[in-house]
Amino acid sequence: METKPERHRHDRVHEEGGEDDATMAHGALSLHHRGAAALFGPRHDEEAAGRRGEIREVDFFSRDSGARRQQDDGGGRRVPPGGGRDDVNIGLDLLTTGTAAAASAGEEVTAAKNHKMEASAVETELRRVVDENRQLRGILEELTRNYGTLYQQLLQVTQHHPHQHQHPDLMNNQSSLLPHTHLNTMGAPNSSATRQLLEARASSTARTRPDAGAEDEASDGAGEASPSLSNNGGNNNSDGKRKMSQDGTAPPRENGEQASSAELPGRKARVSVRARSEAPMISDGCQWRKYGQKMAKGNPCPRAYYRCTMAVACPVRKQVQRCAEDKSILVTTYEGHHNHPLPPAATTMANTTSAAAAMLLSGPATSRDGAAALLSHHPAALFHHHASIPYASTMATLSASAPFPTITLDLTQAPGGGAPGSGGLLAHGLQRPPVGMVHPAAAGPAMPFAVPSPLAMFLPQRAPAAAAAMPAGLVARQPQQSVMETVTAAIAADPNFTTALAAAISSVMAGGGAQQAQLATPRGSNIGIAEEASGGAGTTAPAAPTTAAAGAHAASGSPRFATQSCTTSTT
DNA sequence: CGTGTTTGACCCGCGC
DNA sequence: GCGCGGGTCAAACACG
Ligand SMILES: [Zn+2]
Numbered sequence: 096m097e098t099k100p101e102r103h104r105h106d107r108v109h110e111e112g113g114e115d116d117a118t119m120a121h122g123a124l125s126l127h128h129r130g131a132a133a134l135f136g137p138r139h140d141e142e143a144a145g146r147r148g149e150i151r152e153v154d155f156f157s158r159d160s161g162a163r164r165q166q167d168d169g170g171g172r173r174v175p176p177g178g179g180r181d182d183v184n185i186g187l188d189l190l191t192t193g194t195a196a197a198a199s200a201g202e203e204v205t206a207a208k209n210h211k212m213e214a215s216a217v218e219t220e221l222r223r224v225v226d227e228n229r230q231l232r233g234i235l236e237e238l239t240r241n242y243g244t245l246y247q248q249l250l251q252v253t254q255h256h257p258h259q260h261q262h263p264d265l266m267n268n269q270s271s272l273l274p275h276t277h278l279n280t281m282g283a284p285n286s287s288a289t290r291q292l293l294e295a296r297a298s299s300t301a302r303t304r305p306d307a308g309a310e311d312e313a314s315d316g317a318g319e320a321s322p323s324l325s326n327n328g329g330n331n332n333s334d335g336k337r338k339m340s341q342d343g344t345a346p347p348r349e350n351g352e353q354a355s356s357a358e359l360p361g362r363k364a365r366v367s368v369r370a371r372s373e374a375p376m377i378s379d380g381c382q383w384r385k386y387g388q389k390m391a392k393g394n395p396c397p398r399a400y401y402r403c404t405m406a407v408a409c410p411v412r413k414q415v416q417r418c419a420e421d422k423s424i425l426v427t428t429y430e431g432h433h434n435h436p437l438p439p440a441a442t443t444m445a446n447t448t449s450a451a452a453a454m455l456l457s458g459p460a461t462s463r464d465g466a467a468a469l470l471s472h473h474p475a476a477l478f479h480h481h482a483s484i485p486y487a488s489t490m491a492t493l494s495a496s497a498p499f500p501t502i503t504l505d506l507t508q509a510p511g512g513g514a515p516g517s518g519g520l521l522a523h524g525l526q527r528p529p530v531g532m533v534h535p536a537a538a539g540p541a542m543p544f545a546v547p548s549p550l551a552m553f554l555p556q557r558a559p560a561a562a563a564a565m566p567a568g569l570v571a572r573q574p575q576q577s578v579m580e581t582v583t584a585a586i587a588a589d590p591n592f593t594t595a596l597a598a599a600i601s602s603v604m605a606g607g608g609a610q611q612a613q614l615a616t617p618r619g620s621n622i623g624i625a626e627e628a629s630g631g632a633g634t635t636a637p638a639a640p641t642t643a644a645a646g647a648h649a650a651s652g653s654p655r656f657a658t659q660s661c662t663t664s665t666t
Numbered sequence: 667c668g669t670g671t672t673t674g675a676c677c678c679g680c681g682c
Numbered sequence: 683g684c685g686c687g688g689g690t691c692a693a694a695c696a697c698g
Contacts, residue, residue, distance in 0.1 A: 385671055387690060400689070404670090661695090 108267055232389040326541075364452030365499045367428035369418070370506040376415050377427055380441025383413065406435035424507050430499070452500045 372510035376399075383401035385403060391398045396417040403411035411431035429448040437445050492503040 188678090386692090388671090388692095389688070390674075392687070398688090402690095412689095 363430060363499045365428050365430045365501040365503055366448040366451040366504065367426055368448075368504045368506065369424055369426050371423050372425040373423065374425075376401075377425060379444040380438055381411070381433075381444070391416060396422065403431075403433060405433070405437070405441075409434055421507075428501070447504075451504070454502075576639075 131237040368377075376383070382404045384404040385399055385404050387400040388397050389400070394416065395421065398414055401413045401415065403409040405414075409431075411429065411433050413430065414426075414428040416426050417430075418426055429444075430452075432446050432449050432452070433441075492505065509558070
């Protein structure tokens, strides 16, 4: 069964030419050329099309028809008619005027009239409010949509901060959602997190891929090109012999400016997530295609290699492997950055991983803090199901050792594990994370930082919930989506989040090193992972359509769970 | 027939 | 230079 490694084939015959052709045969997967913009087709098409309970078959290809109509500007623009919110009408028929009996007590009549007038006034007011509410919801939706993008970009900015010069490659990704504001570019050395946020946004939209290098979108978050997995730079070569790209890797980075410490050519960030799961693979909202499997040497369990198939040239890869000691722990390692729009269900994970990667690459010190802050956001929300993460604390460990700097997000910590910090660390002894766990700058063998049960907005998927409350009707088709949407919406909606984030980020950027920003969630942490029963071995198990929009309340209601306190402690 | 998985071959960096 | 090991390719299959 196992792959009988019979490598050492140095005596192989080089038949490059043939290979290239062969590659072509691979069709979809190995496009040698890809139009930059072409990749980022209308993102809503997919939403509209993928409605059948599975995200598959995204209509990215529809771009060919040159359609790419109005790139979702403003993402939320087309707010669905408030899901029938109008029915809120409080049918108070207060206006009925009772002419009659008024005769007797004139005073009473006047009083009554006043009453009625008041009532009507109230009613009008109410209507107005309802209307306003609807509008707000529309805005909220928009925010929701952009949150992911902004978040990524923000982090990118953070990453590039030291060298404002770098192109904060927009992930054309969802940048398409952003309005076409053509402000200046990234540069903005402003320290204000929010400022940067804005600028990042602006720049992203403004920027048009400078040169054919085209690999930018891929490289950004996770990281530049690097040996293997990296983005197959849209250029012809890339695939022919992806390996070749290695060489081409360094050069592609147009700007001679050598990536500084932050972006060493060879560095490619990886984000691995450890979670308990019985399913063969956690569902993170993306579509993956397995392209290989190998027996890792220190592990009886094979390691599977997957590649994102939501877009023809998406560079994202992931490895899935069970922990040797504890088979119930599934270690998923992500690498790369999606270069295409993602379904809401996948944005959280994508954001988190890319952000983590970005921070990781941005430098030791900052990365830690950043990661800490970052992780405290989406902790458990990373997965939708298949992964049991009934724990409130998460721990992340950075590792810059080895070929790739890696950040490990550990979601397997024991629930009762009182002190997240030390407790979590110790846990490593038992479960022995697959990564090096040694950070150069770190005093200890590893730099784990516990994330105090963040907003456990992971919410239960079973919640029958009022789907109606879901503002974005188009997003609510899938339980996952709705859940994630809710989460994102909630995050984006809560002002405190912004504040906290800003604080955290700024502290990270300013403090440079020894600060630890964590966002604590005081209340409402009800982490509940719906263990989806879809035993389907399918990679992306189509979420059970049964669960309607779970947590819709959170969205429409008051997203109160967001961070309410942002503690910045100096270590 | 198209699409996704399996699995041996291949590629390449790295340590010795 | 060799051997090792991680990672990827792609022909052969399996599946619906
Ligand atoms: Zn992708």
